[in-house]
Amino acid sequence: MTTEVRSLREFKMPDVGEGLTEAEILSWYVKPGDVVTDGQVVCEVETAKAAVELPIPFNGVVERLHFPAGATVDVGTVIISVAVAGEAGAAPAAAAPAAAAPAEAPEAEPERREVLVGYGPRTGTAQRRARRTTATAAVTAKPAPVVAAPVAAPAPVAVAVAEAPVGERPLAKPPVRKLAKDLGVDLRSVTPTGTGGVITREDLHAFAAAQAAPVAVEPADVAEVVEAAAPVTSAAGDVRVPIKGVRKATAQAMVASAFTAPHVTEFVQVDVTRTMKFVRKLKETGELGRDVRVSPLLLVAKALLTAVKRHPGINAQWDEAAQEIVIKGQVNLGIAAATPRGLIVPNIKDAGAKTLAGLATSLGELVETARQGKTSPADMQGGTITITNVGVFGVDTGTPILNPGEAAILAFGAVRELPWVHKGKVVPRQVTTLALSFDHRLVDGELGSRVLADVAGLLEQPKRLITWG
Missing domain, CATH: 2.40.50.100 (RNA polymerase II/Efflux pump adaptor protein, barrel-sandwich hybrid domain)
Known part of the structure; x- marks a missing residue:
């Protein structure tokens, strides 16, 4: 029984x-x-x-x-x-006492x-x-x-x-x-x-x-985000917002990065008129696919990946325990994304091996997933180099802090129409500013300068992206 x-x-x-x-x-x-x-x-x-x-x-x-x-x-x-x-x-x-029937005693839980x-x-x-x-x-x-x-x-x-x-x-x-x-x-x-x-x-x-795991899409409006974080308002009108989860981790990681890796930042202004024309052409012709989103960020990403291929030392990590520089075999390209939960940096795995069309598809999926708050932990692990697109906020440039464990991060500023000397004449051209921060333990000034100059040159002549990429 x-x-x-x-x-x-x-x-x-x-x-x-x-x-x-x-x-x-x-x-x-x-x-x-x-x-x-x-x-x-x-x-x-x-x-x-x-x-x-x-x-x-x-x-x-x-x-x-x-x-x-x-x-x-x-x-x-x-x-x-x-x-x-x-x-x-x-x-x-x-029924019998437990002591009288030890054989009937329940087995210890494994x-x-x-x-x-x-x-x-x-x-x-x-x-x-x-x-x-x-x-x-x-x-x-x-x-x-x-x-x-x-x-x-x-x-x-x-x-x-x-x-x-x-x-x-x-x-x-x-x-x-x-x-x-x-x-x-x-x-x-x-x-x-x-x-x-x-x-x-x-x-x-x-x-x-x-x-x-699905995550409800949260509003990007700051006031609504503050409300969601259960702030406490004092009688004087001060608002205290609890720092938890992603925001807390980001704060800790940025402090650790800033005071661990010796940052150096270099800047360059670039005439991206041809790049912007190339973006419009790709949109109009649908060469990369009718449902693929094409943006200037796509060509910046391709330019950086091409520069990394030619200068692999920029795609490296510092091994403190072994006191070695580890040059990574593949490029996992991180894209810094501002979300209601805080700043996250998901990355495209083995982005350097992708075609321009493949990169566009992956970039579109990454951005959309981040906006909806559905980025998984696996998507944020293993990044090797990052792009932060501060231009979407109308900002010209900045000195970005390295994503912990990476050797470099590229800031892409706003594209503006400015007077520019072109073919011996001052004419209006579309210009942006790029900023490259790098860890001076791994990357010296020569390597950092060559990578930044390479990215700038490719954006000035974007058709070279097809040749070199």
Whole structure:
């Protein structure tokens, strides 16, 4: 004879990024008494890198929410308790004291350990999960557009294999590889938690959930953003806005960068009249595709990537522990984006290998995703060089601070019609100012100057971008 028993299972705040210590609960999608199923999204949290929705990894009934929305919770802390049903062993014929029947005592719970997004602590004992009837079970609660490529709304995240870093073949069992194919996930992008570096089914679901997590589009108006941050107004009219999540991380990172890397900034004015004509031509002819957004930023990005190809030393990182300069094998181009959640720098993976059309597509997707607040933590990791487009705010130039860990950042200023000497005559031309900040530990004045001059020259003669790119 068997009896059904109910026990409480606890779901802890996972590390939804890499090495993050806390996250703020933005909202709960369930309440005590609600029935939840494996893979159902139960809450949305914001970390220092992004907003992410967390799926519960088991079936049951919500018993308790341990924290309200708005609370900041340390990673590893229990956030929700769920009553789950299970099968106990054979029921004893009569009740007996626990001490009299040690053989009937319940087994000690196996050791538990934390894993990434949405799959909380796992037991150390290997246990095969029941086969899913659909490959998208982990993200069906609130389907959303994907980050890497636009697809139908219910589809899980798709990551282009061509943009994944090249390396050794990741370890995974055949069923897991099949699931990865169904989800459109490149296994090389997934962090393994299995023994010996094996990627598990849980790792896949966790990665897909993090990538596909939808975030409500917030208004860009400053007043509305301040209101959303729950400010406190004093009697004198002073407004105090709590610094959390992305804004807090950005502030810390910028201070660390400014006082760690010796910044040098150089400036150059550039006649971009031909570049602006080239942009108009690409828009009118649709050479890059009818649905592809073409902007001056696209050609600035292509010019920088071309300059990096010719001067790879600018695409480097400083290894403090080894006291070495690491010249990166591929260019992950970061684009600084101002969002309601704060400044973020998502990057285009292996941007240097893309054609102009491919770069335009990736840039458009990156910008749109950032504007909607859907940028995932993975999209903000691994950047090697950055562009900040201050010109969209009508600013001529600036001295940008390096994105931590990178050797250079290029500021693209406003394009203005100015008097300019052209072919021996002073005529109105479209002019912009570029500023290149670089880490003087890695990049000396000669290399920085050559890169900046190269970018300027390519923007003066944009057709060379096709030749050199």
